[in-house]
Amino acid sequence: MKARKTIIFLILAAAVAGPGQASIKSEGDMAVKGQLAKFAPAKIEVDKGLLDSRQRALVGELVNASRYMDEIFLRQVYSKNPKIREKLASERSSAPDTYEYFEINFGPFDRLTHDKPFVEGVGKKPAGANLYPEDMTKAEFQRWIEKNPSDREAFESNFTAIRRKGKFLAAIPYSEEYREWLVPAAESLKKAAKLASNSSLKRYLSNRAEAFLSNDYFQSDVDWVRMKGHDIEVAIGPYEVYEDNLMGYKAAFESFVTRVDPKESARLAKVVDYLAELEANLPIPEEHKGRGRSLTSPIVVAQLIFSAGDTKSGVQTLAFNLPNDERVRKQEGSKKVMLKNVQRAKFEKILAPIAARVMSKDDARGVDFEAFFAHTLLHEVSHGVGPGEIKKGDSDTTVNKELSDLYSLIEECKADTLGVYNAIYLTGKGLYPKNFLDSVWPTYLAGLFRSMRFGISEAHGGANAMQFNYLMSKAAIAYDKKTGLFSIDRAKIGPAIRDLARDLLMIEATGDYAGAKKFVERWKKMGPEIKSAIAKLSDVPVDIRPVYAYK
Numbered sequence: 001m002k003a004r005k006t007i008i009f010l011i012l013a014a015a016v017a018g019p020g021q022a023s024i025k026s027e028g029d030m031a032v033k034g035q036l037a038k039f040a041p042a043k044i045e046v047d048k049g050l051l052d053s054r055q056r057a058l059v060g061e062l063v064n065a066s067r068y069m070d071e072i073f074l075r076q077v078y079s080k081n082p083k084i085r086e087k088l089a090s091e092r093s094s095a096p097d098t099y100e101y102f103e104i105n106f107g108p109f110d111r112l113t114h115d116k117p118f119v120e121g122v123g124k125k126p127a128g129a130n131l132y133p134e135d136m137t138k139a140e141f142q143r144w145i146e147k148n149p150s151d152r153e154a155f156e157s158n159f160t161a162i163r164r165k166g167k168f169l170a171a172i173p174y175s176e177e178y179r180e181w182l183v184p185a186a187e188s189l190k191k192a193a194k195l196a197s198n199s200s201l202k203r204y205l206s207n208r209a210e211a212f213l214s215n216d217y218f219q220s221d222v223d224w225v226r227m228k229g230h231d232i233e234v235a236i237g238p239y240e241v242y243e244d245n246l247m248g249y250k251a252a253f254e255s256f257v258t259r260v261d262p263k264e265s266a267r268l269a270k271v272v273d274y275l276a277e278l279e280a281n282l283p284i285p286e287e288h289k290g291r292g293r294s295l296t297s298p299i300v301v302a303q304l305i306f307s308a309g310d311t312k313s314g315v316q317t318l319a320f321n322l323p324n325d326e327r328v329r330k331q332e333g334s335k336k337v338m339l340k341n342v343q344r345a346k347f348e349k350i351l352a353p354i355a356a357r358v359m360s361k362d363d364a365r366g367v368d369f370e371a372f373f374a375h376t377l378l379h380e381v382s383h384g385v386g387p388g389e390i391k392k393g394d395s396d397t398t399v400n401k402e403l404s405d406l407y408s409l410i411e412e413c414k415a416d417t418l419g420v421y422n423a424i425y426l427t428g429k430g431l432y433p434k435n436f437l438d439s440v441w442p443t444y445l446a447g448l449f450r451s452m453r454f455g456i457s458e459a460h461g462g463a464n465a466m467q468f469n470y471l472m473s474k475a476a477i478a479y480d481k482k483t484g485l486f487s488i489d490r491a492k493i494g495p496a497i498r499d500l501a502r503d504l505l506m507i508e509a510t511g512d513y514a515g516a517k518k519f520v521e522r523w524k525k526m527g528p529e530i531k532s533a534i535a536k537l538s539d540v541p542v543d544i545r546p547v548y549a550y551k
Ligand code: ZN
Pocket: 001, 002, 379, 380, 383, 412, 415
């Protein structure tokens, strides 16, 4: 699964023009129009009949609490955001796109172009967003801790903002800094807890409400992983630290309000029952099987009802794995939530148009959402099979340690490949419809283009290029020079996937770093055919903009 955000970009703090100077011109609005078009509006709603009146009331309180997360996050991104928003709202009739793009980005900085400002008069985004004083450097922060070692814990906390108090620096707990919004948000969570019928959900909501006031998130993080048998899946609070490009400490507020998908959850439970068989079915010698992997985190399939804050900004999350607190992960593990209706929206707005442009007519017709979702789900499940803890000579080690910097590339490639390999097996077992593979193959091919589209330097793009080139070399993917379109060779693809799975699993089973390097060097590249196909995709939307049915 794609890491949620991969903005690893550092901008030095710079003087920022005051909001009084920010003025909107219609030419500016025109430039924004092109960027805005990269986000296709998509209605996000849950299947009919999945929410009864009690659940609706509960969701209503969660949405109320979530709206406060929007307000907090807006202020975390940039100190002048409230004023700029006000000004853009007043100029909305003459520059509607600028206002809308501001809403998508939670500020005047374009998240698709490494935070380039798109509102006139706004300078560079401070690296530490509004989580530190805008003029504070990394060196000043470090010097302060050296001189005041007792401040270290509070300064490095995920849940404090650093502010200047006269000549001093101070760490202000979020519970104080954002009190204005956290107090009413906690009220809504308490009301929601009363409406919850599931006791584990009730516990999470009550303890999270407490955390908003006490600033101690440990217990409610534990409660979140322990939720069981619940109908409403919700995660709300300060989680990811990607907004903090200065120190990487400070968590941004966000919220996911979702309904657990009962049908998919039942299917997932069946797939998990097959884990031992999937391990036994791997195309490698017996001695390398059962080497200590397991499904490390429980998976919940859910439908998104509403989201807020950090996760709603820029590119939309398909799945999230929380909590981030290492103490909780060690004690309780983590949990992964996959958002099926968000995936459907992206499938319809992005994957289907991609298939129509670069694949043969027949194959493009076979591209199907259920196959796409099955593959993303089996990708996650497949991280849990295959070698994990291995022996090298006489000593015990792990695949991760041996493959070091190449690990995520090889492991992502493995999970994708086994995702299809296992789909074949489970279709044979009747978990999917008989003719399922007719749509699995072309959908898989479309997915490769979707991931390679933004380059191959990041693990997922690179892993997809490796699969693509390997399968091309086996003629399992065919390229028609005349039309420039790609298609799957149905006779060759099954065996080719098996070979690819075997090669990757053996690199992992033997902790073969040199082999991994050779594999990557040979297959991770972008040939002229891929490049010309990707060039045809320039006007396919980059992402969706969620339009919630829930108002
Ligand atoms: Zn993955």
